Amino acid sequence: MSFLAPLFAIGLAALAIPILVHLVHKERKDTTPFPSLMFLLRTPYQHSRRQRIRDWLLFLTRALVFLLLVAAFARPVFERPPEAAAAAAGGGREVVILLDRSFSMRIADRWAKAQAAARQALDALGPADKATVVLFADQARVVREEGATTRAIVRAAIDSAAPGDAATRYAPALLLARRSVAESKLPNREVIVISDFQRSGWDVGEDARLPAGTTVTPVDVAAASVQDRAVRAVELRRSMADGRERITVTARVSNVGPAARGIEARLEVAGRVVATSKLDLAADAGGVVTFESLAVPESPQQAAIRITPDGVPRDDALHFVLERAPSIPLLLVEGVTAGADPDIYLQRALEIGDKPSFDVTTRRFSQLAAADLAGKRLVILDNTPWPAGDLGRRLEAFVRGGGGLLVVAGDAVSASTWPGRGSGVLPVVPGEVKDRLSDKGAVLGYIDRSHPALSLFGSAQSGDLSSARFYRYRTIQADSGVLARFDDGSVAVVEQRTGTGRTLLLASSFDGLWNDLPRQPVFLPFVHQLAQYASGYRAGRSVYEVGDAVDLLGVGPATDSSRARGIAYVAVSPLGNRLRIGGTQGEPALIPSEAGIYEVRPAGSPGARPRLVAVNIPARELDLARFDPTRLTHSVSAADNAPAGAGAGPAEASLAEREQKQSMWWYLLLLAATLLVVESMLAYRLSKGRVTAG
Amino acid sequence: MLARIDDLELVARFVVEGFISGLHRSPHLGFSTDFAEHRPYMPGDDTRHMDWRLYARTDRLYLKEYEADTNANFLAILDVSASMGYGTSGLTKLQYAKYLAACLAYFSHRQRDRVGFVSVDSDIVDFVPPSAKHLNQVLHALDRAEPRGRGSLAMPLLKVSESQHRKSILLILSDLYEPAEKVRDALGPLRDAGHDLVVMHLLDPAELNFTFDAAGTFEDLESGERIPVVPGRLRTRYTELIRDHVTAIGKLLGEGRVDYLMVDTSKPVDEILFQYLLRRERMQSVR
Numbered sequence: 016m017s018f019l020a021p022l023f024a025i026g027l028a029a030l031a032i033p034i035l036v037h038l039v040h041k042e043r044k045d046t047t048p049f050p051s052l053m054f055l056l057r058t059p060y061q062h063s064r065r066q067r068i069r070d071w072l073l074f075l076t077r078a079l080v081f082l083l084l085v086a087a088f089a090r091p092v093f094e095r096p097p098e099a100a101a102a103a104a105g106g107g108r109e110v111v112i113l114l115d116r117s118f119s120m121r122i123a124d125r126w127a128k129a130q131a132a133a134r135q136a137l138d139a140l141g142p143a144d145k146a147t148v149v150l151f152a153d154q155a156r157v158v159r160e161e162g163a164t165t166r167a168i169v170r171a172a173i174d175s176a177a178p179g180d181a182a183t184r185y186a187p188a189l190l191l192a193r194r195s196v197a198e199s200k201l202p203n204r205e206v207i208v209i210s211d212f213q214r215s216g217w218d219v220g221e222d223a224r225l226p227a228g229t230t231v232t233p234v235d236v237a238a239a240s241v242q243d244r245a246v247r248a249v250e251l252r253r254s255m256a257d258g259r260e261r262i263t264v265t266a267r268v269s270n271v272g273p274a275a276r277g278i279e280a281r282l283e284v285a286g287r288v289v290a291t292s293k294l295d296l297a298a299d300a301g302g303v304v305t306f307e308s309l310a311v312p313e314s315p316q317q318a319a320i321r322i323t324p325d326g327v328p329r330d331d332a333l334h335f336v337l338e339r340a341p342s343i344p345l346l347l348v349e350g351v352t353a354g355a356d357p358d359i360y361l362q363r364a365l366e367i368g369d370k371p372s373f374d375v376t377t378r379r380f381s382q383l384a385a386a387d388l389a390g391k392r393l394v395i396l397d398n399t400p401w402p403a404g405d406l407g408r409r410l411e412a413f414v415r416g417g418g419g420l421l422v423v424a425g426d427a428v429s430a431s432t433w434p435g436r437g438s439g440v441l442p443v444v445p446g447e448v449k450d451r452l453s454d455k456g457a458v459l460g461y462i463d464r465s466h467p468a469l470s471l472f473g474s475a476q477s478g479d480l481s482s483a484r485f486y487r488y489r490t491i492q493a494d495s496g497v498l499a500r501f502d503d504g505s506v507a508v509v510e511q512r513t514g515t516g517r518t519l520l521l522a523s524s525f526d527g528l529w530n531d532l533p534r535q536p537v538f539l540p541f542v543h544q545l546a547q548y549a550s551g552y553r554a555g556r557s558v559y560e561v562g563d564a565v566d567l568l569g570v571g572p573a574t575d576s577s578r579a580r581g582i583a584y585v586a587v588s589p590l591g592n593r594l595r596i597g598g599t600q601g602e603p604a605l606i607p608s609e610a611g612i613y614e615v616r617p618a619g620s621p622g623a624r625p626r627l628v629a630v631n632i633p634a635r636e637l638d639l640a641r642f643d644p645t646r647l648t649h650s651v652s653a654a655d656n657a658p659a660g661a662g663a664g665p666a667e668a669s670l671a672e673r674e675q676k677q678s679m680w681w682y683l684l685l686l687a688a689t690l691l692v693v694e695s696m697l698a699y700r701l702s703k704g705r706v707t708a709g
Numbered sequence: 710m711l712a713r714i715d716d717l718e719l720v721a722r723f724v725v726e727g728f729i730s731g732l733h734r735s736p737h738l739g740f741s742t743d744f745a746e747h748r749p750y751m752p753g754d755d756t757r758h759m760d761w762r763l764y765a766r767t768d769r770l771y772l773k774e775y776e777a778d779t780n781a782n783f784l785a786i787l788d789v790s791a792s793m794g795y796g797t798s799g800l801t802k803l804q805y806a807k808y809l810a811a812c813l814a815y816f817s818h819r820q821r822d823r824v825g826f827v828s829v830d831s832d833i834v835d836f837v838p839p840s841a842k843h844l845n846q847v848l849h850a851l852d853r854a855e856p857r858g859r860g861s862l863a864m865p866l867l868k869v870s871e872s873q874h875r876k877s878i879l880l881i882l883s884d885l886y887e888p889a890e891k892v893r894d895a896l897g898p899l900r901d902a903g904h905d906l907v908v909m910h911l912l913d914p915a916e917l918n919f920t921f922d923a924a925g926t927f928e929d930l931e932s933g934e935r936i937p938v939v940p941g942r943l944r945t946r947y948t949e950l951i952r953d954h955v956t957a958i959g960k961l962l963g964e965g966r967v968d969y970l971m972v973d974t975s976k977p978v979d980e981i982l983f984q985y986l987l988r989r990e991r992m993q994s995v996r
Contacts, residue, residue: 045925047938050792050802050916051886052929054950055938 019090019677026085033077037070070701076694080687087683107143109199111192112136113185115210117152118561118636120178120236122211122243122327128236129209133173136207137166147195148172151188152181153562153633157195180329180561180610182633183216189223189651197226204229206651211237214642215635225651233644242272244296244325245637246280246333249558253340254308260339263308266320270296271639279323280304284337285316311339315627317612330637334612334629335558341371343550346391349379350398350427357526358397360533361423364542371552385409392418393550398425398524400432401441411438415514419549424489425524440518442496442511445489449505456484456530460502468510468519468548469498471540478537485530488523508545519549560633565605567596567615570626574619582618589613589630747771782839782877783817784825785810785847786869789834790860791930792884797915798975805974806882806911807851812982813880814851818844822878826850829865830858839877859931860886862895870898878905885910886931889957896967906967907985910958912951914975919947 018024049055114133120126133148140146148158148169158172185208196204206225210216212235225231245268252263264282275296282290290306304320315338324331347365349358358377365373378387380399385406388394394410401407414420420440422428430444451457458481464473472478480499491506498508498519511518525542527533532541559565573583583603584596589611595618596603607613607630614625747760750770758772787810793803800808814824818841825839826847835854837846862883869879879899885892885908892908899906914920921940928935955971962969970988972981 046928046935047921047925048795048930049927050795050884050913050930052927052932052934052936053886054947054954055927055936055943057950 017092019092021089023085023089026088027082029081029085030078033074033081036077037074070697073694073697073701076690076697080690080694083683083687083690087680087687090677091679091683092677093679107141107145107201108203108205109145109147109196109201110136110140111147111149111195111204111206113149113151113155113188113192113206113208113210114173114176115152115183115208116150116176116178117183117213117216118178118180118329118632119183119211119213119639121329122241122639123238125211125236125238126178129234130173130176132207132209132234132236134170136209137170137173140166143201145199145201147192149188149191149195150176151184151191152179153184153187154181155187155191157191179608180632181608182560182562182636183210183213185210185217185647186221186223189225193223193225196229205232206230207232207234208644208647209234209236210644211235212641212644212647213636213638214640215638217642217647219646219650223651229652231648231652233648235644237641240272241639242325243327243330243637243639244268244270244272244275244278244322245327245330245632246320246322247301247634247637249320249333249335251335251337251557253311256308260311261308262311262337263305264290264318264320265303265305266333267301267303268294268296268322269301269637271299274298278302280306281321282306282309282318283321284309284312284318312337314338314624317627317629329610330632332610333558333631334610336612336627336629338557338627341552341555342374343368343371343393343546343552344374344391345376345393345395345546345550346387347375347377347395348383348397348399349377350423350425357524360527360538361395361397361525361542364533364539365546367539368543368546370554371547373546388413388418392552393421393546394418395421395423395546397423398427398526400427401434401437407438411440411513414440414516414518417515417551419516419546419551420518421545421549422518422520423525424491424520424522425526425529428489440511440513442509442518442520443491443493443506445491445520445522447490448487449490449503450487452486456486457488457501457503458482458484459499459507460504461497461500463498466498466510468508468544471544472537478540480537480541482537483530483532483535485523485532487529491520491522517549517551519545521545557629559607559628559630561607561610561630562633563607563630565607565613565615565628565630567603567605567626570615571617571620571623573617577618580618584615585618585621586613586615586628587625746774748774781817781822782825782873782875783814783822784827784839784869784873784877784879785814785851786827786829786866786879786881786883787851787854788830788860788862788881788883789828789854789856790830790858790884790886791856792860792886793911794856795916795930796913796974798913800974801856802884802911802913802974803854803856805972805978806909807854808978809909809972809981810880810882811848811851812978813985814844814847817878825877827865827869828854829860829862829869831861831864833865833868839873839875856930860884862887862892866895867898870902870904873902873904876903876905878907881906881908882911883908884912884916885954885958889954889961892958893961893965896962896965900965900967906962908958908962908967908969909981909985910955910969910971911974912955912971914973917948917951917973919944919951 112133114129120129137146146166146169150156150158150172158169192206196206204226206229208231210233212233246266247269248267250265252265254261254263266280268278268280278294278296280292280294281288289309292304292306294302294304296302315336317334318337319332319334321332345365347358347361362375362377365375376387376391380402383402383406388409394413402410410420422441424445426448428445433441433444436442436444460481462469462472462480464470472480485501485507488501488505488507491509493506493509496510497506498510501507505522507522509520523529523532525533532538553566567584570584577583580597582595582597584605586594586596586605588594588607589609594605596605596615597618605613605615605628607628610630610632613628613630615628616623616625747763748771750759750772754772760771760773763769763771787806789803793806794801796802796804810826814826817824821841823839823841824844824847826835826837827833828835828850834857835850837843837850860883881896887895896906896908919940924937924939926935927938959969959971968988970981970985
């Protein structure tokens with residue numbers, strides 16, 4: 016039995032009233048005059064505090080009245096055990112067991128307790144019951160039981176499951192539970208959540224309400240106190256020394272539990288310890304350890320920071336890849352009609368580049384050769400015609416093959432110098448030059464700040480592109496692929512995809528004559544953004560977390576036979592598992608499930624140099640703060656507006672049944688009223704008896 | 710109540726003027742009109758009482774002796790201690806005692822006794838010497854008597870004994886909240902002086918039966934002392950003690966030939982008076 020309004024139990028304090036009435040207030044406060052205490056003083060001393068309660072029957076009646084009133088207002092509800100309820104209902108139960116197997120379940124004996132709770136829930140099933148086990152971390156997987164004969168399969172799935180390295184997310188598991196419950200035709204539904212209830216795994220904004228009438232039973236397996244040290248993050252600071260790139264590694268270590276002194280931290284590169292350091296950690300605090308700088312190896316190397324192992328060794332190491340800073344190799348082709356140094360602004364802007372840097376090769380248009388395209392990811396044609404002949408075809412192939420092309424349309428770019436729109440590489444043919452000098456120049460009237468190339472300028476105080484004045488530009492009319500327009504509607508920046516590559520066309524120049532853009536603060540980021548986007552550059556990460564989608568571009572193409580089999584990449588996990596990554600839809604990506612270093616190679620090329628992907632325990636999973644399981648229960652149970660699907664009948668019945676379960680208060684009040692009448696009669700009789708005796 | 714007192718006065722008058730002429734006989738043999746006996750002449754006797762007729766017949770000298778039935782002293786001694794101000798049945802013990810004293814003083818006056826009055830607490834408070842003309846003063850003193858102070862009979866009764874040289878009828882009205890031995894000792898000087906002592910022990914029914922119910926603080930009217938009391942727990946013991954006290958006083962005073970009467974103030978005053986008068990008559994006949 017439980018109570019809907021247990022706060023009314025405070026009213027039990029009112030029981031003091033009859034006790035006081037029958038004890039303390041029996042003594043009159045006014046004194047009774049008496050001729051002489053001569054004989055009273057000779058009797059044994061008797062004080063009201065020493066006396067017992069008189070009129071026990073009356074007292075018990077009054078106390079019972081108070082008890083009944085308090086119980087009635089507390090709204091008692093009789094809940095039968097699920098098994099009994101199911102038996103009484105004459106139907107089976109649909110039981111969904113959500114078993115948390117996130118990384119935090121490795122701590123102490125949480126997993127053993129979770130397995131035991133899951134087995135216990137299975138053992139409690141009746142012959143008419145049906146169970147669904149959902150193993151979840153950041154994703155959820157269903158192990159369904161179709162009948163009692165396969166119950167062993169479910170049990171085996173629980174026995175064989177183990178906690179992984181992924182973070183906790185309750186929403187996917189609850190969504191699966193909702194589907195299972197909604198599809199069930201059984202009259203009783205129950206969802207058992209077995210977890211350590213990490214706060215980071217529960218987002219109240221996620222709609223994971225369960226159908227009405229579903230009972231949610233949380234099983235908390237978290238230990239009372241936790242002790243864990245973990246390497247939480249790494250920071251790589253690059254510097255140049257003696258012409259070589261060096262890197263300084265700094266790691267942040269957290270400590271949950273008592274203070275720890277002399278913790279050893281080791282920096283390992285390619286499996287060798289290259290530096291060690293000691294650090295002291297205060298109780299429930301963190302610390303930072305910085306290693307001496309080291310030279311960046313020529314090729315990417317796996318690296319890790321390890322601290323002295325504790326009870327949960329998986330988070331005592333943080334993996335990362337030590338490699339050179341990313342760089343975009345590009346070819347800058349200077350115009351033919353420009354002045355002495357028409358690309359000075361562009362060159363300076365590209366030299367400043369960092370994260371990534373730009374490896375710029377400059378060629379005059381007249382000196383351009385096909386070999387210059389080798390190894391480049393971007394070609395910038397700064398006010399040049401379309402190369403004729405074989406060079407033009409090579410450039411077209413470069414673009415179609417995934418290369419980037421940025422065309423700066425100055426006075427040398429026209430329909431005559433770009434026949435056939437440069438074999439179709441150019442989005443549109445630039446029109447006539449428009450001179451806006453008379454009206455102090457044009458400004459950018461429309462900027463697509465949602466476009467990846469210009470999204471940098473979308474946030475507040477991130478640069479005002481409309482501050483630049485364009486005195487001359489070529490008029491371009493286009494309906495699609497427009498990134499920016501001048502204030503007269505003419506296109507300023509337009510994009511076209513050709514094959515797997517892309518072309519960006521700017522309708523004005525970078526020489527500082529047709530506009531004052533190079534003298535604006537936004538020039539540098541504007542150029543960097545256009546170059547990065549056109550080259551298809553994506554900022555790589557040296558560190559990933561379990562569950563992240565790892566972009567595998569740059570790993571290399573798979574062999575034709577492998578591609579025919581739908582396999583693009585082959586990855587070897589930290590535990591040695593081989594993963595075949597492919598798919599016909601979209602770009603294949605690696606979604607790591609283990610912490611450590613993944614080696615990814617193109618399919619069919621086992622001897623190729625692998626791309627190293629460092630994967631770690633998600634940082635939010637290392638935050639061991641917990642939340643009250645009843646919050647989860649209340650959030651997912653309050654589904655009175657959610658459709659119950661096939662179980663609408665049982666849900667309605669549940670409402671009526673719920674009301675019936677709460678009707679006990681009415682009988683309690685009736686009994687209390689009856690007792691009050693009895694109390695009045697008793698009190699009258701006792702009072703009358705005393706008067707008569709007096 | 711007063712009407713009944715008037716009736717009682719008529720009855721008393723009838724008694725006095727009728728057959729109970731000796732409502733209380735004079736303790737002294739005098740030379741009044743009622744012949745009592747002859748006794749031989751002793752040298753020094755007044756020759757005026759010589760029975761010459763008998764001398765003529767017998768040639769022996771005898772004196773005539775007569776019984777005197779009047780001119781006795783009646784002194785009402787009223788305890789006015791604070792405890793006498795208690796009462797639960799309409800009258801306080803002091804008021805009850807006033808009526809008794811007034812009635813008996815009136816009766817005594819009607820049979821030509823000298824009446825006096827003394828009010829006492831732990832000392833003498835008011836004093837009206839016995840006189841045949843002091844009935845009004847006695848009634849006036851009775852009227853102004855108020856409960857006051859702590860009571861103790863020893864000292865005032867000693868003073869009374871020293872001031873009353875004539876043998877008198879002393880009516881003592883008190884609640885006697887003293888040990889029986891002390892009461893006996895207090896009466897000792899009066900008894901030794903030959904006074905006729907009548908003690909009326911006045912008690913309220915609440916004192917006799919302790920009919921209280923609610924626990925509370927009880928306050929001594931004389932000392933002001935307070936104690937918490939649970940009546941239900943000690944009623945039995947208390948009633949035993951008070952009855953033992955009454956019995957002990959009655960026994961001790963009886964041994965000292967003191968006329969003792971326990972008066973329940975819930976009973977009518979005339980009933981007590983009748984009881985008293987009848988008792989006195991029986992005693993008279995015994996004498």
